[in-house]
Amino acid sequence: MMSSTGVMKRCRFNIEGATTNPGPSRPPRPTASKSLKLGMRRGSEGLINLGQTLKTGVTRAVFSEDLKVSEKKIIDPQDKNLLIWNKFLVLSCILAVYVDPLFFYIPVYHSNERCLKIHKSLAHYITTVRTIVDLFYLIRIGLQFRTAYIAPSSRVFGRGELVIDPAQIARRYMQRYFVVDLLSVLPLPQIVVWRFLHESHGSGVLATKNVLFWIVIVQYIPRSIRILPLFSELKKTVGVITETAWAGAAYYLVWFVLAGHIFGAFWYLLAVERKSSCWEQACIKAKKCEIDYLYCGYEETDSYKAWMNVSKATLDERCVENEAYGEFDYGIYLAAVQSKVDSSEKFISKYFYCLWWGLRNLSTLGQGLETS
Structure with a gap:
């Protein structure tokens, strides 16, 4: 009876895995749970290595921690300074959309002379503000050529790979938003106003008024369209626009x-x-x-x-x-x-x-x- 009980105790199921008493010349065997944990760890490491080495359609792709030690001056899209700059750029885009209609206030009637003229001091002020806003936009265009992006085909692994090849970054930006940004930043209203202030007079007021009207309307379209991708980009990186x-x-x-x-x-x-x-x-x-x-x-x-x-x-x-x-x-x-x-x-x-x-x-x- 006692012997059978002892045998049952020795043969009971152990979730930690069966062990044997190692002899002096034989090393202990690993338990089943430890083997399972070791296999899962090696499998996950294999998946990570596979994600890092798998070809995703790009020639140069790294993770964000590798970008810090990269010799190329490429900006991480998750960088805090870039996020702050993007918020500032959204405000500058709203300001640009706000400034352009001010050109419509430049024509004004001269009551005593009974003629239409261009308000010169207001024209100088508006063109200066518009030029300053466009300078910030030019900085944004330059940053787009040096900002890494996440390869779309690498997001299946939970963490995307950053493409840091300058040629691929430039090609992607040229194919997407470069034309819109270029049309938005062209100083066409400033050229029209400056030309009138330095060369034209008399009936040139009529031509200036008509040209400004159509230039502002046509250029208003890309300026308005460019705000939408900026908001979507902020929502992806920050999560919300307002807290x-x-x-x-x-x-x-x-x-x-x-x-x-x-x-x-x-x-x-x-x-x-x-x-x-x-x-x-x-x-x-x-x-x-x-x-x-x-x-x-x-x-x-x-x-x-x-x-x-x-x-x-x-x-x-x-x-x-x-x-x-x-x-x-x-x-x-x-x-x-x-x-x-x-x-x-x-x-x-x-x-x-x-x-x-x-x-x-x-x-x-x-x-x-x-x-x-």
Whole structure:
């Protein structure tokens, strides 16, 4: 009985694995659990080594810890300084989208001379701000050629491999966002304004106004499109754009004010265009004036002084700024003409009036507008 019990004790199942009493000349055998752990460890190491050595379609791929000892000056996309710079770049992109509509405020009417001119001091200020913003954008373009990216085919292993080959980084950026970034940073509005300030006058105001209108609209498309990838990139690396509810509310409020700012700037420029159309029609009907004299720059000529004698009767009678008595229908731009905002050189008051108009009609969906 005792012997059978002893045999049962010696033969009971042990989860740690059966052991034998090693002799003096034989080393102990490893237990089954230790063998299993050792096999799993070796298997996981094999998978990691496989992930590091497997060809993923790129010629130079490393992990983030290897990038620190790399001789090439390649930036880790998870680098904290780069993340801070990306946030700053998002703000600069929003500022760039905000600055461009300010070019629409450059044309202004000269009340005493009754002509349209370019506000030179405002033009200098806006072109300077736009150039500074573009410089930050150029730095961003340069960083894109030196920032590593994660090979898409290596993400199946849980941690992606960084491609650090400068040629592949440049090729990837050229195929994706380089054209959009290049179109966004071209200093086309500055060139148009600087050319007018140094070479043009008179009827050049009309050409400058029309060219600025189309350049800003066309260049506004890539500038707006480029913001979306930046936000998605920040969400991938940081996780969220704003960390508090108040910051989120302020974030959406900024976009609402930006939309009102754009609507107000367009409304101002189109109001100037509407008044210019009225003056041109008045000159054609009166047959007493030169259309070129409607644009400032001919003040020193004798014929312009003769035009000033008849301009008051010609323009003021046909382009009355009163809806009840005027022959010309200003439509939704009547408020700009009556408030003299189109002839005011006080930019701050002019800007906030147009911003208020844009926010009001944006919030009411334009229900209070008086159409022509």
